[in-house]
Amino acid sequence: MKQRRLWSAAVVVMALALVGACGGSGGGSSDKADVTVWVDAARLPVAKAYQKEHPDVKMDIVTFDGDGNGATTLQTKIQLWNRSGKGWPDVIFSEQVNDPIWMARKPFEFAAPLEDLIPEEVRSQWPETSTAQCTVDGKQYCVQDNLAQVVLWVNQKKMDEFGYTVPTTWQDWAALGEKVATEHPGYIVGNIGDSFSHWIYLWGNQCPLQQLDGEDLKIDAADEHCTRTASLLDPLIENGTLPPLSVFTPDFAQQYGGDDDKVLLMPGPSWYAQAVFDDALHVPAGEMTAAAPLQWEDEPVVTGQVGGGPWIISRHAKDSKAAADFVIWATTEFNPTGEGEDARPGYPAYAPLATKWLEALSANAYFASDPAPALQAGADEVWDGWSLVTYPDQPVWSDTVVTKLVAGDSLSSLLQPFGDALTDAAEAAGYAVVDN
Amino acid sequence: MPSSTTDPGNSSPVRATRSRGLHGWRGFAFVVPYLALLILFGILPVLYALKLAFTKESGAWAGLQNFTHTATDYRFKPALVHVLLYTSVWLTLLILFVVTLALLLHGRASRASSTFRFLYYLPGALAGAASVLVWLFMLDPSVSPGSFLVHHVLRADLFVESIAPGKLPFIFAMIAFWTGAGGWVVVMYGALNTIPQELDDAARIDGAGPLTLALRVKLPLIRKWVAYMTILSFATGTQLFVEPQLVNQASLGMVPDTWSSNQLGYQLAFRYADFNSAAAISVDLLAIGLLGAVVIITRTGLFKADD
Numbered sequence: 001m002k003q004r005r006l007w008s009a010a011v012v013v014m015a016l017a018l019v020g021a022c023g024g025s026g027g028g029s030s031d032k033a034d035v036t037v038w039v040d041a042a043r044l045p046v047a048k049a050y051q052k053e054h055p056d057v058k059m060d061i062v063t064f065d066g067d068g069n070g071a072t073t074l075q076t077k078i079q080l081w082n083r084s085g086k087g088w089p090d091v092i093f094s095e096q097v098n099d100p101i102w103m104a105r106k107p108f109e110f111a112a113p114l115e116d117l118i119p120e121e122v123r124s125q126w127p128e129t130s131t132a133q134c135t136v137d138g139k140q141y142c143v144q145d146n147l148a149q150v151v152l153w154v155n156q157k158k159m160d161e162f163g164y165t166v167p168t169t170w171q172d173w174a175a176l177g178e179k180v181a182t183e184h185p186g187y188i189v190g191n192i193g194d195s196f197s198h199w200i201y202l203w204g205n206q207c208p209l210q211q212l213d214g215e216d217l218k219i220d221a222a223d224e225h226c227t228r229t230a231s232l233l234d235p236l237i238e239n240g241t242l243p244p245l246s247v248f249t250p251d252f253a254q255q256y257g258g259d260d261d262k263v264l265l266m267p268g269p270s271w272y273a274q275a276v277f278d279d280a281l282h283v284p285a286g287e288m289t290a291a292a293p294l295q296w297e298d299e300p301v302v303t304g305q306v307g308g309g310p311w312i313i314s315r316h317a318k319d320s321k322a323a324a325d326f327v328i329w330a331t332t333e334f335n336p337t338g339e340g341e342d343a344r345p346g347y348p349a350y351a352p353l354a355t356k357w358l359e360a361l362s363a364n365a366y367f368a369s370d371p372a373p374a375l376q377a378g379a380d381e382v383w384d385g386w387s388l389v390t391y392p393d394q395p396v397w398s399d400t401v402v403t404k405l406v407a408g409d410s411l412s413s414l415l416q417p418f419g420d421a422l423t424d425a426a427e428a429a430g431y432a433v434v435d436n
Numbered sequence: 437m438p439s440s441t442t443d444p445g446n447s448s449p450v451r452a453t454r455s456r457g458l459h460g461w462r463g464f465a466f467v468v469p470y471l472a473l474l475i476l477f478g479i480l481p482v483l484y485a486l487k488l489a490f491t492k493e494s495g496a497w498a499g500l501q502n503f504t505h506t507a508t509d510y511r512f513k514p515a516l517v518h519v520l521l522y523t524s525v526w527l528t529l530l531i532l533f534v535v536t537l538a539l540l541l542h543g544r545a546s547r548a549s550s551t552f553r554f555l556y557y558l559p560g561a562l563a564g565a566a567s568v569l570v571w572l573f574m575l576d577p578s579v580s581p582g583s584f585l586v587h588h589v590l591r592a593d594l595f596v597e598s599i600a601p602g603k604l605p606f607i608f609a610m611i612a613f614w615t616g617a618g619g620w621v622v623v624m625y626g627a628l629n630t631i632p633q634e635l636d637d638a639a640r641i642d643g644a645g646p647l648t649l650a651l652r653v654k655l656p657l658i659r660k661w662v663a664y665m666t667i668l669s670f671a672t673g674t675q676l677f678v679e680p681q682l683v684n685q686a687s688l689g690m691v692p693d694t695w696s697s698n699q700l701g702y703q704l705a706f707r708y709a710d711f712n713s714a715a716a717i718s719v720d721l722l723a724i725g726l727l728g729a730v731v732i733i734t735r736t737g738l739f740k741a742d743d
Contacts (some may be wrong), residue, residue, distance in 0.1 A: 072693070076706040107709035193596070195688045246688065250578045251594050391707075395689030403690050406596045424510045428708070 035322050036060040036089040040309075042345045043093045043145070046334045049342065050326055057322060062089065074099065078110050081316075090317040091326055093145065095309045100134055100142035102390040103312055111141040112315035117324040118143065122332065125351045129382050134310060142310035143331050146346030147354075148269040149378035150200050150304040152294055153277070155264050156368035157287040158187070162264075170205070170294045173265065174232050180264060181239035188256060189265040192237060192411075193245040193402050195394040196306045198418075200267050203386045204304030205229040205296060209422055212387035217431040221419025230412040237405060244405035247276050257281030267294060269306035270375050271346040278366060290371035293378045302383035308349070336360060347375055354379070391429040396421045482722065488715035502716035506704070511694040512717075518605060519696050523673035526609035530669055534617050535662060538624030539650040553625060556618035567615040568682045575599065575607065599687055604695070608679045616672075620665055627661040628654055663736040670732075671725035677702070697721060 034057050039047050047061045064073060074094065081087040088110065094100075103111040114123065114134075123131065126143060134142040152173070154166050162184060167173040177189040192201065202209060207226035211218040220226070236242035245252045247268075256262040261283045268276065273290070277283040293303035311331060317323045331349065335342050336356035348354045358372040400421045401414045423433045492498045506512055537556065541549045559567065573579055576595040577586045592598040599607060631654060639653045680695040681702075694700040697717055705714035733739060 072703065072706050079706050079709055195690075245594070245596075248688075249595060250576070254578060392689075395684075395693055398687070398689035399692045403596065403601060406594065407600065428509070428511075 034058045034319050035091065035326055036062065037091040037093070037326065038062045038064055038089045039093045040064065040095055043309075043330075045338075045342050046330045047326075049334060050329055053329075057326075059326075075102070075108070078103070078108050082108070082110075088314045088316040090314050090319070090323040092312045092314070093309060094312065095307060096392070097133060097144070097148075097305070097308045097310060098388040098390070098392070100310050100312050101136055101388050104136040104139070104141040105390065110312070110314055110316075112313045112317065112320065113139040113141060114143065114313065114324075115140060117313060117320055118328060122328060125332075126349050127351065127380050129380060129384055130308065130349050132384065133308065133388055142312045143327065144308045144310050144349040145331060146271065146308060146344070147349050147379050147382075148271060148305050148307035148346060149375070149382050150204050150267055150269050150293055150306060151371075151374050151378045152291040153263075153266045153268050153272055154289055154291045155261070155283070155287050156289045158264050164264075166291050167265070167294065168292065170229075170232060170296050173267075173294055174236060176265070177236040177241040178239065181236075181241050184264075185240070187241065187262045187264045188243060189236065189241045190267050191245055191247055191252070192233065192242050192405065193249075193252075194247060195398045195402070198393070198397045198401070199304045199306050199386075200269075201229055201233060201304070202226060203383060204267070204293065204302065206302060206383055206385055208385060209419065210386050210389055210393065212389070213434075215432055216434045217387075217389065217426050218434050218436070219419055219422050219426060220435045221415040221422075222435075226415055227412065230410075230415050234410045234412055237411060244402055247272075248280060253281055257283065259284055261287070263288075269304075270378070271307060273366070273371065274343070274345065285366045286368055288371075289367045289369045290374040292374045293381055301381050303378050303381045304386075305382045307346070309346075347379065389426065389429070389431065391425045393422060393425070396425050485715040485718045485722070488712050489719045491712060493710075493712060498712065502712045503720070506700075506713045506716045506720075509700070509713075511692075511700050512697070515694055515697045515700045519674055519676055519698075522605040522608050522676060522696075523670065525605055526612050526673050527666065527669055529609060529613050530617055530620065531662060531666065533613070534620045534624055534665065535655070535658075537617075537621045538628060538658075539654060541621070541625055542628040542654065543646050543650065549625075553622055556621045558618065559614050560616060560618040562615065565678050565682065568611060568679050571611045571614075572683065572686045595687070596690060599683060599691060601691075604680075604683075604691065608676065608683075611679055612673070612676075616669075620669075623665070624658060624661060627658040631657050659736060660738055663732050663738045667729045667732050667738075670728040674724050674728075675721055 037047050037059065039061065041063055044061070044063055047059065051057070051059045051061070074092070078088070092099075100111050102108055104113075123140065123143065127147065130144045130147060131140060134140050134144065152166070159166060162180075164176060164179075167176055173189060180187050180189060190200075191197070194200075198209070205225055205228075207229060208218050208220050208223050209226070233242060237244060243252075245255075257280070259282070261281060263277070263281065263283060266272070266276075270290075273288065277288045293301055295301040311327045313320065313323045313327060332353055334344065336344060336348060336353050337360040338344060344357060348357050354376075358376060361367075361375075362370045362372045397418065400418050401411070404414050404417075405411065419435075423435075426433050489502050490498055490500075492501070541552055562570065574582060575586060575590075575592075575598040577583045577593055577598065578595070580586050586592050586598055590598050590603065592600075635653065635657075636649070639649050644653065675698050676696045677698040680691060680699055681693070684691045684693045684695065684699075694703050698721065701714040701717035701721075704710045704717065
C-alpha cells in the first residue's frame with residue numbers, strides 16, 4: 001500500500017510535468033533543442049514570445065510550479081540531474097529569490113557565473129540592491145526578472161469616502177488601524193497570514209533575522225527593531241484590521257474582496273496591483289493606487305521585498321551563448337507595455353525597461369491615481385540587512401507564527417520561537433548562527 | 437513483506453493441510469512474477485539503503501554515525517511522535533471499523549451486502565494522491581460540501597484552522613481511513629466467506645444470536661486476516677508521506693515539510709544532498725515495520741500451518 005501511494009504521487013508529478021512540457025513545447029524535442037528553459041506559468045508568455053521572434057532557435061519550454069514555500073521541486077530535480085550527469089535545462093526562472101544562492105553552491109553547483117555571459121554594460125542597468133542579491137562569493141549568478149519592493153497599497157476611493165489621510169509612517173498607519181476598527185469595523189489595513197508576511201513587516205522594519213556577516217548568520221528576534229514592530233502590530237491583529245489570513249485563500253477573497261471590497265490599506269509588494277487586487281480579490285477599477293513605503297517615525301525609509309524572481313543560466317548549458325541571449329531578451333526587451341496575456345507581471349528589474357513599464361502603468365485605467373511614483377520611490381529602498389540564504393524561511397514563518405496567530409497568540413510572544421526555529425533551520429543548512 | 441509466499445488469502449485451511457508440498461510449488465509459480473518485482477523494487481533498494489546508511493558519502497564505513505546524526509536532528513523526534521500518534525489513531529480506527537463493518541455486512545442479506553461492499557470500496561478506487569486532493573477541498577470550510585461538519589466537529593471556520601497542528605494526526609488518520617478502509621472491508625468479507633456454512637448453522641442451532649455468532653465464532657476465525665491487515669497497515673502508517681506532503685504544499689507551508697519521518701528522509705536527501713542520513717531514516721522505518729510485524733506474527737501465530 002505504501003508503494004501504491006508513492007507511485008500514485010510519482011504518477012501525478014510526472015503527469016504534471018508532461019502536461020507542462022506539452023503545453024509549452026511548441027513541437028521542440030529535447031535532444032534537438034538549442035535552449036531548454038524552465039519557467040513558471042507567469043513567465044510562459046515571454047518564452048513563447050522569444051520563440052516567435054527567433055524561429056531559428058529551437059526551444060524546449062517546460063513549465064513547473066516555480067513557487068517555493070519550501071517546495072523542493074528544483075532541488076530534487078537538480079540532485080537527480082547531477083547524479084545522472086545529464087538532463088539539466090539551460091535556463092531556469094524561479095519565483096524564489098534565494099534559489100540562486102544554493103544553486104551556486106555545493107552540492108548543487110548548477111548556476112553559471114554571468115560575468116562572461118552577459119556584458120557588463122547590460123548588467124550594470126540593474127539596481128545595486130538587486131545585483132547584490134544575485135551575488136554569491138563575489139560572483140553574479142542571476143539577473144532578477146522583476147523588483148518586488150513593498151509599498152503601501154491604498155484604496156483611494158474608500159479613504160476619501162471615510163475622510164482619512166494616507167499614512168506615511170508605521171505609527172500613523174497603526175493609529176488609523178485602531179480608528180478603522182471602531183469607525184468602520186470589517187475593513188482592514190493589511191494582512192499578516194501569508195507565508196511571506198514577515199518580509200513585509202519584519203524585513204521592512206529592519207528586524208535582523210537573516211543577516212550575513214562574513215560566515216556568521218545573525219538571527220536576533222529579541223532585537224528592538226523586531227519587538228517594537230510586533231508591539232505595534234499586535235493590537236491590529238487583535239482588533240481584526242490586520243487579519244492573519246493569506247490573500248490567496250478563498251476565505252480572504254470572500255470576506256474582503258469583490259465589488260464591495262473591505263481593503264482600505266495594504267502594505268505589499270509591487271506585483272500586488274494585478275495579481276492580488278485585480279485577479280484574486282476583484283477590487284473594481286478606479287479604487288486602488290500605491291503610496292510610498294511606510295517609514296518608522298523619523299527614521300530613514302527602508303522597505304521589504306516579496307519575490308523578485310531570478311533567471312539562472314546552467315553551468316552545464318550546451319550553448320551558453322544562446323541561453324544568455326534568451327535571458328537578455330527576456331529581461332531587457334520583453335514587452336513592457338503588453339496587455340492581457342503578454343503583460344509583464346511585475347516591475348521590470350532592468351532599469352530602462354522599468355521606465356517604459358511605469359509609463360504604461362501610469363496610463364492604466366485600473367488605478368485611482370498614478371501608482372508609478374510610489375513604486376519608483378520604493379524600488380531602491382529595499383533594506384539590505386536581510387540577506388538571502390540557502391534554506392527557505394517561509395515555511396518556518398507559516399508553521400511557527402501564522403498557525404499560532406490564527407489560534408489567537410500575539411506576535412510578540414511568537415518572535416522568540418520564530419527566531420529559534422530559524423536558528424534550527426539555519427544550523428541544519430550549515431550556517432554558524434550568532435544572536436548579536 | 438515476508439507474507440507474500442504464505443498469504444493467508446491464498447488457500448483455504450482445509451486444502452492447505454491436505455497437500456502442502458505440492459501446493460507450495462504451485463503457489464511458487466504464482467508468486468514468481470511478484471518475486472521479480474519484489475527483488476527489483478523491494479529487496480535491492482533495501483540493500484542499497486542499508487549500504488548507504490552504514491557508509492559515508494565517500495563510501496567509507498560510518499558505523500552508526502548516520503543513525504546518531506539523524507536521531508539528534510531537531511526534526512527527528514517531532515516527526516516520529518507525529519507518525520506514531522497518527523499510526524495508533526489510524527490502526528485503531530481501521531481495525532475497529534473494518535472488522536465491525538465486515539461482520540455487519542456478512543450478517544446481511546446478500547443483495548444489500550453487495551451494494552454496501554461496492555460503496556465501501558469506492559473511495560479506495562481513487563488513487564492515493566488524488567483522494568488527498570479531494571480531502572483538501574473537503575477540509576476547507578469555504579468550499580466544502582460538508583462545511584457544517586467542518587464547523588461543528590473540527591470547530592474550524594478557516595482551512596488554516598482545519599489543519600491546526602494538534603488536529604493533524606487525526607485529520608491524516610481520517611483521510612487514510614476513508615481511502616484505505618473500504619478495500620479492507622471487502623478483504624475481510626472475503627475472509628468471512630471462507631467460514632464453512634455448517635459451522636454457522638451449528639452455532640445457530642446451539643442458540644447463538646447474531647452478536648455471539650459474530651464475536652465468538654466469526655471473529656476468532658478471521659483473526660489471521662486481521663493480523664495480516666495490521667502488519668501491512670502498520671508499515672504503511674509509519675511510512676506516511678503523501679498526505680502531509682500534499683497538505684504542506686496546499687497550505688503554503690503551514691504544515692512543516694518534515695511532519696513525518698519519511699518526509700524528513702526526503703528532505704535530507706534532496707535539500708541537503710545527504711543521501712546517507714536519508715537512508716538511515718529509511719532503515720529506522722524498516723526496522724520499526726519489521727519489529728511490528730514480528731510482534732504481531734508471534735502473538736497471533738499468523739504462519740502456523742496447523743491452526
